[in-house]
Amino acid sequence: xxxxxxxxxxxFGTEQDTVVRMVAFRGQSESIAVDIGAAGxxxxxxxxxxxxxxxxITSISFLPTTPGSLGHFCMDDITIEPVPEPCSLxxxxxxxxxxxxxxxxxxxxxx
Numbered sequence: 349x350x351x352x353x354x355x356x357x358x359x360f361g362t363e364q365d366t367v368v369r370m371v372a373f374r375g376q377s378e379s380i381a382v383d384i385g386a387a388g389x390x391x392x393x394x395x396x397x398x399x400x401x402x403x404x405i406t407s408i409s410f411l412p413t414t415p416g417s418l419g420h421f422c423m424d425d426i427t428i429e430p431v432p433e434p435c436s437l438x439x440x441x442x443x444x445x446x447x448x449x450x451x452x453x454x455x456x457x458x459x
Contacts, residue, residue, distance in 0.1 A: 356428050358396065364388075371408065373406055384410075
């Protein structure tokens with residue numbers, strides 16, 4: 349079973365004129381892409397994030413957009429927001445069920 353996340357972010361540094369494309373995939377198809385770096389500038393600890401409200405990012409790739417760019421960038425402090433597991437949501441619902449039952453019984457007694 350693949351690991352699915354909502355967002356992936358990190359701080360990036362690049363050399364002058366280095367541009368790398370960070371691509372998020374949903375299964376085998378590309379879903380979101382963002383460029384890291386820019387022509388005529390260098391980056392130092394700039395935060396970039398890719399997010400999907402549907403929570404369906406299954407993999408991330410880095411693709412060169414300028415020659416040799418894959419060897420001239422770095423990333424640090426990667427943050428990943430996982431999609432909650434269904435069993436965690438079920439446990440939350442089971443924990444809230446007695447509270448809801450108590451509120452309903454209390455309302456019936458007050459009438």
